[in-house]
Amino acid sequence: MVLKVKVRLKYSHNHIVWLFKRGRGLTGLKNLGNTCYMNSIIQCLNNTAILVTYFCNGQYLEHVNRSHSTRGAIAEELAAVVRALWSGQYRFIATKDLRNEVGKHQRAFRGGEQQDSHEFLTILMDWLHLDLQFAIKPPQKNVCVQEGLPAAERAWHEYTRCKESLVLRLFYGQIRSTVRCVRCAERSATYDSFSNLSLELPAAAARCTLQDCLNLYLKDETIPGWNCPKCKEKRDAVKKLDISRLPPVLVIHFKRFYVDPKEYMSNTYRKKQTYIDFPLEELDMSQFSLHCPGNPMYNLYAVSNHYGSMEGGHYTAYCKSSVYGKWYKYDDHVVTEIPASEVKSSAASILFYTS
Template sequence: MNSIIQCLNNTEPLVKELVQFDSSRRHFNHTSRFRGRIAQEVIASFRNMWSGQMKIYSVRELKSLMGEVKDIFKGSAHQDSNEFLIILLEHLHEDLNMPAEVATLEGAVEETGEKAWGEFRRKNCSIIQRLFYGQHKSTVTCDECGHESATFEQFFNLFVPIPSQRNAVTLQDCIKSYMSGERISGWVCPNCKVERNATKKFDISRLPPVLVIALKRFAQEDESWLHKKENLVSYPLEDLDMIPFTVRGSEQRCRVYDLYAMSTHSGTTQSGHYRAICKSLSDNRWYMFDDQTVNQLSASSVRNNSEVYILFYIAQTDS
């Protein structure tokens, strides 16, 4: 939890907007399950961590609330930081969700995903949605007749596999493997009218301002125990070009990204430790956050960390 909170605490546009909220109820969705309490605790954490008034700040109240969200977070047992991130962002979004006033979707193009995005925005509008949410295009192609069927869906976390053929791979290799799709069976082809084998492929139709990429370090192959993949995954600190993974010809406001934070994992699936490595908003330097300990790092030492698990990228403003 500490690792993820530090990564979010160094997400500049998120922190800048949330810490400006006053104490009034107008900023929060009081029809959500927790009536704005999770958002309020996250904001309190950000404010205290940037106040300069304390060396150590405990997110005890947020920890208690997250235990109410899901039982696994009640104790002190080792849990998955990516699962915590997903659940926290979902509930932050719910607490801050103020649906957009979309009067009409007339003219929105269905084939590009514009209409699907408009329908999503009818019910979802928050700083979490604006920063973290992107859109996938999923295309299923029938092996028999070649008919293609496309659907669009939202994402705020790319959970990419690590190709197991090599010990050392690039982040781009992992994204490519994710996008290349999978073989599926029993798909009812709209053209053939019967079940067929097919291929399901992903492309990104809308890139978000903040791109979160998690590596599938923990895998269960066949019927074996869950194990951790120790492959070295190299990743760029700057200029991650995501255009090769987008729908061909699509217009993207966000294109090229710079790394600003990561959550790392050392140890095994049963016993391990998470740390955060973040680029500070105040001095633009890299730091390692290890619970109550903070150490400055050189940019060269941040490159290709063998323990990297979740990467946080922000779009370049001129991209």
């Protein structure tokens, strides 16, 4: 039995039309001193149609949860930003209140130094999930611990513990990690949730494809000295990752930064300028995932780009407007239309796909 928990989310084509009438969503974000990493991520989220509708129609107000350390404030501030970006009243806005709130909970985001947009996104997702979390009624008693469910489903319900949020529903998937003893073939599987997949790039390649990176991420890895529960000895084992749950919005990060082995003492970060080819339409994830719920075909709608080095870099976002069907470049306070042919570049750092 596959457990299906229905979360009623009030979004429809009418809401998209309503947004179109009210505003444009083509509003820039002022740079408050090295805040382009934050601006880039906000614009990617601001082009996630269901999330925009959820914030703009006020439904999020029913879910604001004050029982965690951020007390609902991060979600409230992000909602205020999204509503302003879609109000059609401004060419660009400043996000001081959101930045102050974020800085209260994570020191690194308080100062005027450049930060990593991937780190910001990952933390922001966790905060938003907690800030917008609500309890769901399981369809029958004790379903959260029901033994009949497949292991991946059971692990998912143990993880969510009957707490839902739109952010969890949209962005979170699940990875199964299997370790197999080379000698006796004993297996052990664990499950982890993710809000984005963070992929290594093939070593020393000037060009590669997203599929190459996914294959590298999911390929067998030999681990020595695994405590095999059957052999009761340390054995060589093979570890394999599989995607056991695909989210409706799949976020993929490329690990371009690495510590140069020759300069590891000084902790100097280098950046791989690899050109990664990725599909704008019809990314087929079925070959990269176990048979799991959800549609395996994805289309790209946003990219967070990084230019330059880690210390002295700049971030922009390329986003496809769900209203106009065209691509736009969001470079802090400046928003310009770009041809789809410009979306793929060696600056691509985080990809946002929707099924």
